[in-house]
Amino acid sequence: MSITDEDTGWYTDPDLVLPPQAGLSDKPGVDIHTDNITWTGDAKEMRLRAKVPEGTIDVTLRPRGNALYNMGTGYFPMFGDARYPNYEYALPTVDTSGTLTLGGRTQKVRGQSWLDRQWGPLPDIASGDAWWAWMSLSLSNGDRISVWNQKLDRQNNFATVLKPDGTQTVTEATLTPDRSTLWTSPTTGKSYPTRWKVTIPGEHAELNVTVHAKEQELVNTGPRYEGSAAVTGAYDHRPVTGSTYVEVTG
Template sequence: MNARGLLVVLVSVATAISVPAAAISQGFAGLGSTAEGFAVPRPGIQLRFPADHGPHPEFRIEWWYITANLESEEGTQYGVQWTLFRAALAPKTEGGWSDPQVWMGHAAITAKDRHLLAEKLARGGVGQAGVVAVPFSAWIDDWEMKGLPKPGADQLDKVSLHATGKGFAYTLELSASGPLVLQGDQGYSVKSAERQASYYYSQPFYKVSGSLDIDGKTVRVSGKAWLDREWSSQPLAKDQTGWEWFSLHLDSGEKVMAFRLRDGRGGYMSANWISSDGKPTPLPPGSLQITPLRTARVGDRNVPVAWRVRIPERGFDVTTSPLNDHAWMATTTPYWEGPISFNGSAGGHGYLEMTGY
């Protein structure tokens, strides 16, 4: 939602570098632990571009997160994920091997009968991974998201995307047909009743073209993509146990961002209705209603893979269906992330992420 990725980063980092278990014992993936020494989001802060496309090392965690709904020339549906996470092990800035930043990348291709994924880990300070705001570049090893804007355009107006993994690779070009969208209150996105929050903005208007390589076969594809950018230091409450996050491209050209963070009180929900020309309308508390409709056995757990999503004040009432029930990210810390379609009061495609199952 993108509090998404939080689980993945902190637990994976802890595992990879042997952070004591106590450091990840509070809240979901330790994200309810205190942010002592780190900066925390405040309301009323104006986001600045292109600077905020780059890293914020004074905050504990952030990510650059792209999901794409794609179709081949023959009409076959695919989903693609590309994610770069940054986590700070300490609230300090040093260079070289003393740099406290840890980086992680996730990449995946999802088809109706396949889900291929890869994961990378890197330490900061040695050039193996990082992000530069201008000219924009985000990378980990040979995976890269690179800005290709026209002069005077936003650095993320046009980007190339590349990743490889066992049995797959992709090279895509993304061009924005609408503006950046600030989530929450002008980019200040509240995540709990205790007012934990993050800074959060999106680019949900990407048009995509490029190619996928699956088991040595090249497939030309086109479609739509959604970028989420988020950073924080203590974004969740101690009793929040996971989330469902939806990014929806409506056939009308409108977009919907919606999430539920599960807790012992029924969950904290948030939604943003985005017009076809990019105007966001954050919806008031209680606007979003989500209900699981079908559960699948995914590995050794039951996962709700089909949902009813309602926003009554907008007359929005849809049923979502996954392209592949088994879009399971079997990474250091596993989660479900995959392309979905939906129909009802509106039709379209999007992505769903679920953690804590």
């Protein structure tokens, strides 16, 4: 669990590595119990309680609308390589309400969440031979987009676009980092861009992505960068805003 204050840039991320299958059960739906997370429910309603040393979030999640299936079916070969079959879907519009407690102060929270689920074999990213960048775009026009740029032996880029009416398209997309905005982690020495240009020609989209806080690195699982970011730009020849979560491994 990580928490980012998008106004001040404050960030915390007690990044715990658990053994395979830890906290899981054979019950249908979601039934996860670890030392710092309890997550139960189904596709209609879920309850999530997660804690960090600084506090706790306790929310109810109610998905609505359609699921987004990456590459249109929920299956794609990672890096375009059949050795790495991956599966991914999202519930991109999840009404969320509950409480957030930080520093002993509890306040009510309400908003929307993006629930993403991916599984499948991957190569060792620590070697530096493979890398990816992924974003989950929630736009003000109602479109929800999962964008992938992947590289192993060759580049593999695509976006899956979910429209408000439930239709989905798979199209070309690129995530271009602004190398002038690199942030270097004082912990790992790795450098990550903090701004990107997202281009989706099929949607006439030119989007700017800017992270809310530079220090959003997960150290123990990669390391890699995972952080919240703001979206502005043009989409289908109209101004658009939005939010996204950025995952970058290299």
